[in-house]
Amino acid sequence: MPEYVVQNIIVDDSPVCSECAYRNLFFKTLQDDQLNKISLCKNQQTFKKGEVICKEGSPVTSLIYLHKGLVKLHVNTHDGRSQIINIAKPFDFIGLMSLFANPTYKYSITAIEPCSVCFIDIDCIKHNIQTNGNFAIEIIEKMSKVNEDVLMAKFDMSKKNLRGRIASILVYFSDTVYNSNEFNLPVSRNEIAELIDMRTENVIRTFSEFRKDKIIKINGPTIEVINPDILRTISEKG
Amino acid sequence: MPEYVVQNIIVDDSPVCSECAYRNLFFKTLQDDQLNKISLCKNQQTFKKGEVICKEGSPVTSLIYLHKGLVKLHVNTHDGRSQIINIAKPFDFIGLMSLFANPTYKYSITAIEPCSVCFIDIDCIKHNIQTNGNFAIEIIEKMSKVNEDVLMAKFDMSKKNLRGRIASILVYFSDTVYNSNEFNLPVSRNEIAELIDMRTENVIRTFSEFRKDKIIKINGPTIEVINPDILRTISEKG
DNA sequence: CGCGGCTTTGATGTTCATCAAGTAAAGTGG
DNA sequence: CCACTTTACTTGATGAACATCAAAGCCGCG
Numbered sequence: 001m002p003e004y005v006v007q008n009i010i011v012d013d014s015p016v017c018s019e020c021a022y023r024n025l026f027f028k029t030l031q032d033d034q035l036n037k038i039s040l041c042k043n044q045q046t047f048k049k050g051e052v053i054c055k056e057g058s059p060v061t062s063l064i065y066l067h068k069g070l071v072k073l074h075v076n077t078h079d080g081r082s083q084i085i086n087i088a089k090p091f092d093f094i095g096l097m098s099l100f101a102n103p104t105y106k107y108s109i110t111a112i113e114p115c116s117v118c119f120i121d122i123d124c125i126k127h128n129i130q131t132n133g134n135f136a137i138e139i140i141e142k143m144s145k146v147n148e149d150v151l152m153a154k155f156d157m158s159k160k161n162l163r164g165r166i167a168s169i170l171v172y173f174s175d176t177v178y179n180s181n182e183f184n185l186p187v188s189r190n191e192i193a194e195l196i197d198m199r200t201e202n203v204i205r206t207f208s209e210f211r212k213d214k215i216i217k218i219n220g221p222t223i224e225v226i227n228p229d230i231l232r233t234i235s236e237k238g
Numbered sequence: 239m240p241e242y243v244v245q246n247i248i249v250d251d252s253p254v255c256s257e258c259a260y261r262n263l264f265f266k267t268l269q270d271d272q273l274n275k276i277s278l279c280k281n282q283q284t285f286k287k288g289e290v291i292c293k294e295g296s297p298v299t300s301l302i303y304l305h306k307g308l309v310k311l312h313v314n315t316h317d318g319r320s321q322i323i324n325i326a327k328p329f330d331f332i333g334l335m336s337l338f339a340n341p342t343y344k345y346s347i348t349a350i351e352p353c354s355v356c357f358i359d360i361d362c363i364k365h366n367i368q369t370n371g372n373f374a375i376e377i378i379e380k381m382s383k384v385n386e387d388v389l390m391a392k393f394d395m396s397k398k399n400l401r402g403r404i405a406s407i408l409v410y411f412s413d414t415v416y417n418s419n420e421f422n423l424p425v426s427r428n429e430i431a432e433l434i435d436m437r438t439e440n441v442i443r444t445f446s447e448f449r450k451d452k453i454i455k456i457n458g459p460t461i462e463v464i465n466p467d468i469l470r471t472i473s474e475k476g
Numbered sequence: 477c478g479c480g481g482c483t484t485t486g487a488t489g490t491t492c493a494t495c496a497a498g499t500a501a502a503g504t505g506g
Numbered sequence: 507c508c509a510c511t512t513t514a515c516t517t518g519a520t521g522a523a524c525a526t527c528a529a530a531g532c533c534g535c536g
Contacts, residue, residue: 077397085393100375101382106390129375133368137338140367140378144339147385151335152344154392155323158435159315162492189515197396199493204516220501400524427483437525442484 017042020067029134038128041121047111049186054095056108062119064095069115070177070186074194075107084195086150087112087187089177096146112186157196164238165196166206170216171235174225181225255280260303260329260356267372276366279359285349287424292333294346300357302333307353308415308424311335312432313345322433324388325350325425327415334384350424395434402476403434404444408454409473412463419463 017039018032027035044067047053054064056075071094073085085107088094098106099122129136157165169192174181189207193200210216215231217224225231255277256270265273282305285291292302294313309332311323323345326332336344337360367374395403407430412419427445431438448454453469455462463469 075393083393083397085389098382098386100379101386106386126375129378130371133371133374136367136371136374136378137364140374140381141338143378143381143385144336147381147389148336148339148344151323151385151389151392154389155313155321158396159321188513200514201494201516202492208516438482439484439526440524446484 027135029132029138030128034128034132038120038124041124043119045117045119047115047117049111049113051111053109053111053115053117054105056106057104059104060095060099060102060122062095062122063099063125064109065118065120066090066092066094067116067118069111069117070113071109071115072112072187072191072195073107073109082194083197084191086153087172087177087195093142093146096143099143112191160235160238162198162202162206162238163209163234164236165198166192166203166210167231167235167238169196170210170223170225171228171232173223174228181228183223184221185223258305260305265373267370267376268366272366272370276358276362279362281357283355283357285353285355287349287351289349291347291349291353291355292343294344295342297342298333298337298340298360300333300360301337301363302347303356303358304328304330304332305354305356307349307355308351309347309353310350310425310429310433311345311347320432321435322429324391325410325415325433331380331384334381335388337381350429398473398476400436400440400444400476401447401472402474403436404430404441404448405469405473405476407434408448408461408463409466409470411461412466412469419466421461422459423461 017027017035027038030038043062047069053071066088068090071088073088073094074082075085076082086092094109125139129139157168160168173183173185177183187195189203190200193203196203207216207218210231211218213230215225215227215234217226255265255273265276268276281300285307291309304326306328309326311326311332312320313323314320324330332347363377367377395406398406411421411423415421425433427441428438431441434441445454445456448469449456451468453463453465453472455464
């Protein structure tokens with residue numbers, strides 16, 4: 001299985017902030033001494049698949065970012081069901097979306113693969129925003145981007161039919177997350193259903209159709225995309 | 239017809255920034271002299287119904303906010319159709335959403351009622367963010383809130399059926415926008431369809447059903463909500 | 477007056493949800 | 507390690523909700 005590749009930077013496990021791959025993407029306006037101060041109020045943890053990283057309704061005390069792994073952002077609906085807002089990979093700034101909007105999280109974050117996560121105290125971040133104008137701009141730009149991406153993804157999804165939605169999820173995993181035509185599906189059929197706003201049975205049916213149409217192969221948890229071009233076409237036209 | 243009422247502040251037409259109702263909601267961390275500098279790089283304009291305030295794809299040069307009137311944020315789909323992201327009223331910070339995310343607008347903004355709009359040069363705003371930490375925090379919080387509201391609105395809408403969607407739109411106009419059970423519908427049936435992601439015919443059908451069920455009265459462009467309680471129930475349960 | 481756009485209603489078709497029932501896989505406790 | 511339970515997956519049949527197609531009425535405007 002391939003490693004995560006994000007913008008050609010291989011994600012490492014360095015515990016030192018100043019050497020963290022995030023630095024160049026997010027904290028580049030901070031000097032070493034400022035970064036070291038942030039180091040002091042950060043807290044790095046690992047999570048197993050299925051473990052809850054933060055829970056809907058709990059107080060927002062940290063800027064969370066995903067160092068390594070894969071997570072889902074999800075909300076529970078009134079009728080006991082779950083709805084997945086987004087599946088996020090490293091560098092997706094998972095906690096940024098409602099960091100400053102609310103005192104409590106509007107959604108839960110759960111690991112769907114083993115994760116390494118950094119929590120940085122929110123007051124520490126706020127202090128840096130207030131005292132470092134460039135950092136403020138950087139945060140704002142990142143936040144805007146994250147929000148817009150999520151919104152546009154939802155928008156695009158709502159325009160597609162069942163086949164188009166399934167295809168776009170498969171393209172997402174193969175192109176954006178794993179960068180490979182063969183990968184272990186990290187989510188259940190039911191979770192895919194929650195993500196694309198359809199029912200489990202129809203997710204399965206469409207998988208079977210794609211298999212019969214020789215677009216994908218399914219070997220237990222492994223998906224192999226045989227015909228990426230058709231998949232992309234279905235994803236776009238569907 | 240009622241005036242716009244937003245958080246009990248009647249929107250006036252004052253051209254002086256320091257007396258603008260927005261000041262207390264948004265620019266309260268700015269001193270008079272800072273605000274006066276902003277005054278110098280602002281530009282207030284009026285738009286008639288149907289006029290385009292900003293166009294998808296054009297460069298983002300200003301923070302746009304709606305002083306008076308009603309606008310729609312919309313995108314054009316590949317197949318020539320239009321999709322409405324949001325209908326915004328004064329104080330909704332219409333241009334904030336993708337202000338810092340992109341060099342060009344991802345959506346168009348069009349007046350659906352006569353509007354008074356303020357454009358503030360983006361470099362001017364950026365300068366204030368960089369030099370005034372509290373202003374930076376204020377902008378960030380506002381942005382988060384706007385984004386979250388739009389996202390949650392879309393989320394809630396996607397869970398409702400046809401009747402629920404129509405009901406929620408009517409509740410939105412009567413409770414949030416016009417604060418009255420009687421109002422002139424500022425959008426066509428087709429525009430409502432674009433907003434709730436259904437077809438024009440079904441919007442009309444549902445309007446007719448609500449009329450037959452004595453929930454609303456329709457007199458030309460005027461809608462009167464006869465039974466607000468049932469409407470709210472349909473909006474929530476649908 | 478008549479043209480074009482918006483609205484309305486009815487008939488028909490598609491897509492997807494729901495229900496049902498059965499199989500495979502993965503834990504669980506003796 | 508094996509019976510037992512549970513959870514995920516799979517397939518088919520049926521129905522409901524909404525889209526699409528068609529046709530006609532209304533209304534403002536040149």
